[in-house]
Every structure is written in structure tokens, then in C-alpha cells.
Amino acid sequence: xxxxxxxxxxxxxxxxxxxxxxxxxxxxxxxxxxxxxxxxxxxxxxxxxxxxxxxxxxxxxxxxxxxxxxxxxxxxxxxxxxxxxxxxxxxxxxxxxxxxxxxxxxxxxxxxxxxxxxxxxxxxxxxxxxxxxxxxxxxxxxxxxxxxxxxxxxxxxxxxxxxxxx
Amino acid sequence: xxxxxxxxxxxxxxxxxxxxxxxxxxxxxxxxxxxxxxxxxxxxxxxxxxxxxxxxxxxxxxxxxxxxxxxxxxxxxxxxxxxxxxxxxxxxxxxxxxxxxxxxxxxxxxxxxxxxxxxxxxxxxxxxxxxxxxxxxxxxxxxxxxxxxxxxxx
Numbered sequence: 001x002x003x004x005x006x007x008x009x010x011x012x013x014x015x016x017x018x019x020x021x022x023x024x025x026x027x028x029x030x031x032x033x034x035x036x037x038x039x040x041x042x043x044x045x046x047x048x049x050x051x052x053x054x055x056x057x058x059x060x061x062x063x064x065x066x067x068x069x070x071x072x073x074x075x076x077x078x079x080x081x082x083x084x085x086x087x088x089x090x091x092x093x094x095x096x097x098x099x100x101x102x103x104x105x106x107x108x109x110x111x112x113x114x115x116x117x118x119x120x121x122x123x124x125x126x127x128x129x130x131x132x133x134x135x136x137x138x139x140x141x142x143x144x145x146x147x148x149x150x151x152x153x154x155x156x157x158x159x160x161x162x163x164x165x166x
Numbered sequence: 167x168x169x170x171x172x173x174x175x176x177x178x179x180x181x182x183x184x185x186x187x188x189x190x191x192x193x194x195x196x197x198x199x200x201x202x203x204x205x206x207x208x209x210x211x212x213x214x215x216x217x218x219x220x221x222x223x224x225x226x227x228x229x230x231x232x233x234x235x236x237x238x239x240x241x242x243x244x245x246x247x248x249x250x251x252x253x254x255x256x257x258x259x260x261x262x263x264x265x266x267x268x269x270x271x272x273x274x275x276x277x278x279x280x281x282x283x284x285x286x287x288x289x290x291x292x293x294x295x296x297x298x299x300x301x302x303x304x305x306x307x308x309x310x311x312x313x314x315x316x317x318x319x320x
Binding site for chain 1: 187193196197199200201202217226227228230231232234235238239243244246247248249250251252253254310
């Protein structure tokens, strides 16, 4: 069973990423969503708000600045730092016959607003692995938990994303 | 911005103002660049066909962000999104572009929500909601939940 094989990796770090929250990237993100809230791009408007400056929409955590070109940031498992845990997880999944992965969903807890100019550290761990027999065969749910802290080491958000392997 | 809503104004079973969205191939390209998700499943027709989804599908995370906007628009500037979740249960396909800026006719998605609980924890006035996205046929493709904190009038 996959969960037993994965047990040694639960709670292990699979990535630590430095993200900078720059106002241009906030604007581009808000624009892609077709957001209408001027807090995300209008400095004068934001200055008069309770936030005092431009903030990011919940769900935007900046852009990874220290990854080499070509490294993607789509999923925490893409980072693989250190690589051993992620490699072992992928090997266990492959051995159990899982070839395809889908984005299953996400959960957030938000603690503090994220502002333009913030520098965040995103730390990801393997939180949980479950396996289940579905109508179309077996499926594995891998839950990656990422915590985001700011420069003052305050926790700003926790994210749990579910990857569905089949 | 819309007028601020207060905790006292909210009742269980209230429906949130729906947020309509039209996903287009253009929007998916913008989202890929803005989010860093460069999976060809979302922009390469041959790739999408080869893995069995027909044509490029909308990013789950873009649908997530529509639902975040549903909540933050409703909560207003004095409200705060505390918790959020959603599941990508069914695939959605964007409209193609008719001109560089206008989409072809087709589906409009509706982001919707309903209040399931209102309660106070210490000083915090909290509201739980069930949220979801309906496709053009009215089918729910993306269900979720959210908790917001609202200001009180007093």
C-alpha cells in the first residue's frame, strides 16, 4: 500500500522558495483574473485605504526570485529542495502504478495581508498521502502543505494543495 | 467599490451577488504568464487532445481565483477573507477569440455563494459560505467553502 511506503516522507520538507511580491506582478495577476479592486494597482487609492499601500489578492504570493531560469513554480513539488524526498515520493508513486497527476483542489488559511514590497518564504512539506479505490480505478491523494512567512517571520498564510494521482 | 456589508446585514441562506466570468483562450494565456503555470494542457491544442481532454482546459487555479474575487468583492474593504477552499471537480473549456479582443459567443460562468453560518468568536464576526462555479449549462464544476470576517455596525 502506498500510504505505508510514503510514511517515512510525511512531514518532510520538499521545498523552500523565496518569493518577492512586486507591484507589477500583482497588477499582472489581478489583470489576468479580471479583478476590479483598485487596491491591487492604484497607489493613491490604496494609500487612503486601511492598508496604506497596494496589497495582493488572497491567493497571490509573489514570484520566485532565486530559482534558476527554467525551474517552474506551478506546484511545490516542482521545486524539489532537497531533491531526495521528492524523488523518493515520485518513485513510490511510479512503482504503485501512478502515471498521471491532476490538480485536485486547494485550501487556504489567511492570517495577514500581503503587500507590494513583501518578501515571503514559502516552505512546503508532504502533509498526507491517501489512497482510494474510485469508479475508474485507484487514486492517490497527495497533500502538500505550504506555509508563507514574511520578513518579520510572521505567518501570513497556510496553503494545502491536493494532487490527485491515477 | 461596492458598499460595505456589515455582519448585522447577513442572514443564513442569503445568496451572494453572483460574479459572471467569461474564460477565453486569451485569458488563459494571461493567467499562465501571471501565475507561472506553463502546463501545455492549457494552451496547446494537440497536447490537450493527446492526453484526452479534447482541447485546452481552464486552469483550476484560475477558477479558484474567480471564487476568491467573489468573496473579497462581497466582503468589501473592511471585510477579510480568513479561510477558503475549492475542488476542481469537472473540466471547463474556454471560449475561443473572434477578434484580438472579443471572444466568440459561448459559455458564461457564474461564481455563486450562499451563507451557511454566522457566528462570533471573541471580537470576530464570522460568516461561513458555500461557494461554487456553474458552467454555461448550470452544472457545478468547482465547489468550495469560504469564511470571511465582517465589521459590525456597533
